[in-house]
Amino acid sequence: MPLHGMRLLGATALTLLLNGCGGADFWIDESGSKAKLATIDSGDSVTFSWDPKELNGFSSARIQPLDVAVGDTGPASFPVTYSDFYYFEGTRPDGSVKTSQSKAEVVALQEYCGDSQISLNADLWLPDTEAPAEGYPAVVFMHGGSWRDRDYSDMFQFLHRAAREGYIGVSIDYRLSADGDGDTVLGQWPNHIQDAKCAVRWLRALDAVGEINLNTDAIGAVGVSAGGNLALLLGLTDESTDPVAQERIDTYRDTMQHQSRDDSVQAVVAIAGISDFYRTWHYLADLKQNNISVPARDHALDGVELLFGAPPTDNPNDAASLPYIHNSPYFFVDAQTAASQSFLLIHGSADRLVPVSEACHLAHRLWDLGGSAADVSVLAYAGENSSHYSYQQVRNMSTLQKLLTKNLGDYAKPVLDDTFAFLNRKLKGGAAPVYSEAPLSPGECDPSVPAI
Numbered sequence: 001m002p003l004h005g006m007r008l009l010g011a012t013a014l015t016l017l018l019n020g021c022g023g024a025d026f027w028i029d030e031s032g033s034k035a036k037l038a039t040i041d042s043g044d045s046v047t048f049s050w051d052p053k054e055l056n057g058f059s060s061a062r063i064q065p066l067d068v069a070v071g072d073t074g075p076a077s078f079p080v081t082y083s084d085f086y087y088f089e090g091t092r093p094d095g096s097v098k099t100s101q102s103k104a105e106v107v108a109l110q111e112y113c114g115d116s117q118i119s120l121n122a123d124l125w126l127p128d129t130e131a132p133a134e135g136y137p138a139v140v141f142m143h144g145g146s147w148r149d150r151d152y153s154d155m156f157q158f159l160h161r162a163a164r165e166g167y168i169g170v171s172i173d174y175r176l177s178a179d180g181d182g183d184t185v186l187g188q189w190p191n192h193i194q195d196a197k198c199a200v201r202w203l204r205a206l207d208a209v210g211e212i213n214l215n216t217d218a219i220g221a222v223g224v225s226a227g228g229n230l231a232l233l234l235g236l237t238d239e240s241t242d243p244v245a246q247e248r249i250d251t252y253r254d255t256m257q258h259q260s261r262d263d264s265v266q267a268v269v270a271i272a273g274i275s276d277f278y279r280t281w282h283y284l285a286d287l288k289q290n291n292i293s294v295p296a297r298d299h300a301l302d303g304v305e306l307l308f309g310a311p312p313t314d315n316p317n318d319a320a321s322l323p324y325i326h327n328s329p330y331f332f333v334d335a336q337t338a339a340s341q342s343f344l345l346i347h348g349s350a351d352r353l354v355p356v357s358e359a360c361h362l363a364h365r366l367w368d369l370g371g372s373a374a375d376v377s378v379l380a381y382a383g384e385n386s387s388h389y390s391y392q393q394v395r396n397m398s399t400l401q402k403l404l405t406k407n408l409g410d411y412a413k414p415v416l417d418d419t420f421a422f423l424n425r426k427l428k429g430g431a432a433p434v435y436s437e438a439p440l441s442p443g444e445c446d447p448s449v450p451a452i
């Protein structure tokens with residue numbers, strides 16, 4: 001049985017990453033340091049090799065089902081199945097023990113939607129805790145990449161935290177506008193949001209047949225960058241009284257399976273997400289025209305343009321401009337969604353690719369139409385690691401650790417902590433969230449496009 005795309009949950013101290021694309025790494029992380037312990041080859045078994053010093057202060061360790069003692073050098077092999085759960089338990093010289101702090105049943109990479117032409121996959125994690133009477137809440141995670149590259153594996157750390165918090169977590173692939181080289185068109189708008197909606201319906205369909213124990217009234221959407229844009233759209237496109245908006249929503253649902261299921265979500269976290277395609281394209285185009293260097297500028301500009309097949313004009317009423325406007329999250333905000341939906345908008349204050357003003361632009365629209373400060377919050381992280389480029393490096397393990405773990409950097413801890421403080425309140429009825437910093441007030445949240 002191939003291991004393509006699978007992720008097995010390890011401890012917070014030890015993480016096992018598997019894929020079928022030529023190997024992945026097995027890491028130990030204690031007190032913020034990292035060491036490579038093993039290489040995973042594509043196939044049905046896992047092979048470990050290590051240097052004893054890489055056990056980082058442990059006198060022995062248990063990596064189910066393999067015992068590791070000081071002096072051992074490996075390699076050692078054992079079979080792996082999709083249902084296996086591997087955990088870490090290490091004993092230090094003083095006798096203290098470090099074990100897994102969370103568990104999950106990791107289900108094989110599954111097709112969540114598809115037809116005769118395409119197959120869309122999702123990484124599904126089920127918490128290893130007793131389900132609440134109403135079922136587990138769930139979160140759909142969506143990766144970034146300018147709608148043109150990257151995949152579900154970028155959201156591994158979010159899945160790991162979701163399991164720890166007692167959520168069903170699912171990270172999805174969705175159709176992309178181009179392959180990694182930008183040469184082959186694989187999908188065009190609205191394929192991306194159609195796929196995200198299909199993933200939500202799939203979760204409810206799994207619950208209906210007893211595959212998972214889901215609280216169908218407690219599904220959240222979390223996305224980074226392009227995925228943040230999709231998360232916003234999931235939260236804003238349930239239904240609309242505006243006929244043009246409703247026509248767009250209908251096209252977002254006109255795809256593939258599970259049509260009888262609901263695709264609504266009850267909470268949204270958008271991290272560096274675009275809320276207005278039209279103004280974002282013009283902002284990025286102005287950066288390029290003025291030769292202002294911003295990492296990933298052209299990649300993002302081309303990514304927005306690939307969605308709709310042609311650039312917009314300076315006239316918002318032109319036919320070339322309307323797709324940018326009529327498919328933006330901003331366009332779908334009305335009094336009903338402003339009053340009923342909950343949003344956490346996270347940005348970095350140093351983000352020059354998608355400035356924090358993009359979050360404020362949407363937040364003011366929601367506030368103006370009745371959204372409360374408790375249900376629409378904008379967090380603007382400060383510091384040198386709060387650029388959009390940092391978000392884009394979630395593909396890289398070291399930068400991922402820098403962004404999302406507690407041990408490294410000022411920007412590291414808040415992303416996951418703030419995301420789940422919000423979700424726990426909205427989906428689990430928990431305490432009011434205490435964020436890493438105070439949300440921006442309307443007066444502090446400037447929606448203006450930054451001067452070039």
